[in-house]
Amino acid sequence: MAKNLLIVESPAKAKTIEKILGSDFEVRSCFGHIRDLEKDDMGIDVNNNYLPRYKVPDEKEKVVRELKQMAKKATEVWLASDEDREGESISWHLAEVLGLDPASTKRIVFHEITAPAIKKAVANPRLINMNLVNAQQARRVLDRLVGFELSPVLWRKIGMQRSLSAGRVQSVAVRLVVEREREINHFVTESSYKIEANFTAKDINGKLVSFKAEGPAKYSEQEAARKFLDTCKGAGYTVTDIQVKPTKRTPAAPFTTSTLQQEASRKMGYSVSKTMLLAQKLYESGKITYMRTDSINLSDTALADIQNEVTTAYGSQYHQPRKFKNKNESAQEAHEAIRPTYMNNHTVPDDETRRLYELIWKRTIASQMSDAAFEKTTAKIEVSTNKEHLSASGEVMKFDGFLKVYFEGKDEDEEEDNEGILPPLAVKQNLDLKEMTATEKFSRAGARYTEASLVKKLEELGIGRPSTYAPTITTIMKRNYVEKRDKEGTKRQVTLYRLTPNNEIQKEILSENTGAEKSKLFPTDLGMVVTDFLKQHFTKVMDFGFTAKIEQEFDEIAEGKIIWSSMIDGFYKPFHTTIEHTLENAERAKGERDLGIDEVSGKKVIARMGRYGPMVQIGDTANEEEKPRFAKLKQNQSIETITMAEAMQLFDLPRTLGEFEGQELSINIGRFGPYIKLGEQFISIPKGEDLYTMELDRAIQLMSEKQLADAPIAFFQELPVTKGKGRFGPFIKWNDMYINIPRAYNFDELSQQDINELIEKKMDKEANRFIQQWPAEKISIENGRWGAFIRFQKKMLKMGKKADGTKYEAADLTTIELDTIKKMIEEQVPGAFTKKVKTTTTKKAGTTTAKKTATKSAKKKVVKKK
Numbered sequence: 001m002a003k004n005l006l007i008v009e010s011p012a013k014a015k016t017i018e019k020i021l022g023s024d025f026e027v028r029s030c031f032g033h034i035r036d037l038e039k040d041d042m043g044i045d046v047n048n049n050y051l052p053r054y055k056v057p058d059e060k061e062k063v064v065r066e067l068k069q070m071a072k073k074a075t076e077v078w079l080a081s082d083e084d085r086e087g088e089s090i091s092w093h094l095a096e097v098l099g100l101d102p103a104s105t106k107r108i109v110f111h112e113i114t115a116p117a118i119k120k121a122v123a124n125p126r127l128i129n130m131n132l133v134n135a136q137q138a139r140r141v142l143d144r145l146v147g148f149e150l151s152p153v154l155w156r157k158i159g160m161q162r163s164l165s166a167g168r169v170q171s172v173a174v175r176l177v178v179e180r181e182r183e184i185n186h187f188v189t190e191s192s193y194k195i196e197a198n199f200t201a202k203d204i205n206g207k208l209v210s211f212k213a214e215g216p217a218k219y220s221e222q223e224a225a226r227k228f229l230d231t232c233k234g235a236g237y238t239v240t241d242i243q244v245k246p247t248k249r250t251p252a253a254p255f256t257t258s259t260l261q262q263e264a265s266r267k268m269g270y271s272v273s274k275t276m277l278l279a280q281k282l283y284e285s286g287k288i289t290y291m292r293t294d295s296i297n298l299s300d301t302a303l304a305d306i307q308n309e310v311t312t313a314y315g316s317q318y319h320q321p322r323k324f325k326n327k328n329e330s331a332q333e334a335h336e337a338i339r340p341t342y343m344n345n346h347t348v349p350d351d352e353t354r355r356l357y358e359l360i361w362k363r364t365i366a367s368q369m370s371d372a373a374f375e376k377t378t379a380k381i382e383v384s385t386n387k388e389h390l391s392a393s394g395e396v397m398k399f400d401g402f403l404k405v406y407f408e409g410k411d412e413d414e415e416e417d418n419e420g421i422l423p424p425l426a427v428k429q430n431l432d433l434k435e436m437t438a439t440e441k442f443s444r445a446g447a448r449y450t451e452a453s454l455v456k457k458l459e460e461l462g463i464g465r466p467s468t469y470a471p472t473i474t475t476i477m478k479r480n481y482v483e484k485r486d487k488e489g490t491k492r493q494v495t496l497y498r499l500t501p502n503n504e505i506q507k508e509i510l511s512e513n514t515g516a517e518k519s520k521l522f523p524t525d526l527g528m529v530v531t532d533f534l535k536q537h538f539t540k541v542m543d544f545g546f547t548a549k550i551e552q553e554f555d556e557i558a559e560g561k562i563i564w565s566s567m568i569d570g571f572y573k574p575f576h577t578t579i580e581h582t583l584e585n586a587e588r589a590k591g592e593r594d595l596g597i598d599e600v601s602g603k604k605v606i607a608r609m610g611r612y613g614p615m616v617q618i619g620d621t622a623n624e625e626e627k628p629r630f631a632k633l634k635q636n637q638s639i640e641t642i643t644m645a646e647a648m649q650l651f652d653l654p655r656t657l658g659e660f661e662g663q664e665l666s667i668n669i670g671r672f673g674p675y676i677k678l679g680e681q682f683i684s685i686p687k688g689e690d691l692y693t694m695e696l697d698r699a700i701q702l703m704s705e706k707q708l709a710d711a712p713i714a715f716f717q718e719l720p721v722t723k724g725k726g727r728f729g730p731f732i733k734w735n736d737m738y739i740n741i742p743r744a745y746n747f748d749e750l751s752q753q754d755i756n757e758l759i760e761k762k763m764d765k766e767a768n769r770f771i772q773q774w775p776a777e778k779i780s781i782e783n784g785r786w787g788a789f790i791r792f793q794k795k796m797l798k799m800g801k802k803a804d805g806t807k808y809e810a811a812d813l814t815t816i817e818l819d820t821i822k823k824m825i826e827e828q829v830p831g832a833f834t835k836k837v838k839t840t841t842t843k844k845a846g847t848t849t850a851k852k853t854a855t856k857s858a859k860k861k862v863v864k865k866k
Helices: 011-024 058-073 085-097 115-123 130-157 170-186 222-231 257-268 272-284 300-313 351-366 451-460 469-478 525-537 544-558 564-585 644-652 696-709 752-769 818-828 854-859
Strands: 004-008 025-029 076-079 191-202 208-214 237-249 372-383 389-399 430-442 482-487 490-499 505-514 517-523 593-597 604-610 613-618 629-632 655-660 663-670 673-678 681-684 714-716 719-726 729-734 737-740 770-774 779-784 787-792 795-797
Touching: 004 011, 004 058, 011 025, 011 115, 011 272, 025 058, 058 085, 076 085, 085 130, 130 525, 130 544, 130 564, 170 451, 170 469, 170 482, 170 517, 170 525, 191 222, 191 389, 222 430, 222 490, 222 505, 237 389, 257 272, 257 351, 257 451, 257 469, 272 351, 272 451, 272 469, 300 351, 451 469, 451 517, 469 482, 517 525, 525 604, 525 613, 544 564, 593 644, 604 644, 613 644, 629 644, 655 696, 663 696, 673 696, 681 696, 714 752, 729 752, 737 752, 752 770, 752 779, 779 818, 787 818, 795 818
Parallel strands: 004 025, 004 076
Antiparallel strands: 191 208, 191 430, 208 389, 237 372, 237 430, 372 389, 430 490, 482 517, 490 505, 593 604, 604 613, 613 629, 655 663, 663 673, 673 681, 714 719, 719 729, 729 737, 770 779, 779 787, 787 795
8 A cells, every 4th residue: 555645536537647646656536526415404504504414425435435444544645636616625525534634634736637737736735725615615505505495496386396496507597598588589570681782803813703892781671772773773883992901810818618618519519518528538638737717827838838839830920929818807716728738739549539629729729829910901882873882891811820720610699700802903993793682681589599608608697617517507408497409490581683784673582591590508388487487586596696796705705705604694594585485475387378269169278387398278277167178289389489370280189090901090199209099009100290280191101110110020039029229229129128239239230140149148137137026016136236236116225234233145135025125115215115195185385494303303413514
């Protein structure tokens, strides 16, 4: 055992650092956080300065046990978690659990995993910074208070779905997506006409080339645009003025967490979570500096390294040193921007991370390169018949500068530079007109958010920090408040008038595709209803400025300016009062919208949220003898935008299409999606099929295709083998057993030998999996990765101990009685075998925080912060 034990978060990081430090150090991973708040009673004592109660989760017990043993043997323990508040908190928790003294335990930090950085950190250790720990603790406690108290309000007032949750940052993020969607829905498109003239002139080689000039203004009326073209009949076109101005473009700053996420999204289509996953791999393997940062600084060492790289590769004229100033005043989490650790490494061997690494390398190099120089030419062209002026502009690059390496992408709502290059023009030069057009253009609403542009907006508002962006977006999609999907465009007619060289005006009706979007964030109806409810009853929680102010207070805690428990107290007391008031007085939120009256029944038609999602309802639920009719909305429909006609079409299902093989054939949508019903058979309908226009022939064709796909491809032990593709890839099915097909096999051409091998391997694996089974009770004892466990229905439960407190041996489990296993299940799932009886007792509204019993409180072990 080495005399020094150094603990980091991840195994990959540990492996890289151990190579650097050598045999004097043993480097081990704690696999992230080793403690978290208890779940009972929120894990927070609200009556005792919000004292947190921490617990080592079951899955971390083994890691903690091993670290404790190693810490006892080591002469000295070093803590080397990441250089941010989260990392500081991990170090503090390690010190607490391992029995280390925070006042003397060595804590080291580094921004890059390189030999110089690691050795410098070891030579200059510090102590755990309790201000940073308190800032992270305050965030965790506040988020737990909000989540644990606010989520049950949603369960009560919106739906029984336990998946509903609310959070301080996630709820504000959903609000942004919802409000953008409503802006788009309420946007009124206006048309105008843009005048463009296409001229010809000779270039420097005497070759005739075309260039465009724009008209004096946009015309809001079609007739006015046509009249302008009329006034240009027989006109001459003369250059009256030429302005030549030098312009330049400056490179962007090196990457922060947010800007890396945005650029990886624009240029490579990466999600925020994928970008962070790849960046984490690059950091842990020593390829880039720390990837959670809001700083745009570069170290002096890095600047010298970049200068050498630029001057060697491109020449000294391409180097221009810069110091960037961060607009975000609270940027203090880390000391440097994201950059390659060594600039002479232009790429990495790993295929998965190469594109992201090269993006970071180019951005870092470009940030210290010269401006790109342009010459912008603007020419005014007079129309002889109406004395109006057209304007032609173009750019010529004089020096490429940083553009030799890198060009920054743009978001959809930013204007693109579409200027071309003009041929040489002279004042009083007469130009030949090829054609002039007046084209109808339509105004557009703001673009929907991508994951990256939502991060950009949150950062602009001062909400969240580098470590919170990815989990926030993951959470709002997981909770079904927001979904990422594509939107198909719709066809739209466009009017165009064309003035030809022979002075004729032609009218054309063109078609364009509009509104198509890819990988955008759309709010679900559930997300809209939850947002409206929270905005109505929890104004402060949903206020952008208030949420940003909370972030600033976390920063002040990190700087030691305020006490964290006082900050929590100022938020929690009024918040808790609002919780109680809302539970008592708020009405149930349904997101209800009246659509009209059904002509057949004369009953009201409404769109609203139901227990299982958005739906349309005909009839009232109260005071009616006849039950209302319900229909589920399609995936691309919304309560807020569905029309009466679209709603009534939903009630066309189930549709009977006719008879096939002497049985009635109908189509409908069920719990698991659309299906064909033939007698007692149910056949799934693939995505993309329109059930409201489907004919009998198409339904029969789909059934035939399904039967062909389900036909046996082979037999094993005289039982059929079929194949298919599922959620986890290609598989074969035999005797109700699903077997995934590894890549080593050719799925399209599986031989009988391949099938035999796959099934036999699966059977061997399954034989070793079960120790005992009771299928009728849905109970089994199985071998798991960490030992034997009980599977009860879909739950995985711990194996209990014997009466004397000792563990069951493998041999014991083969003969253990079912009643003994049931007792173990009952201990972990109270009432598992008790029949539930429905009661009509009305629950009295009260606070969401569970009441603490004296016995429970006595048993709890409070972990005090030192």
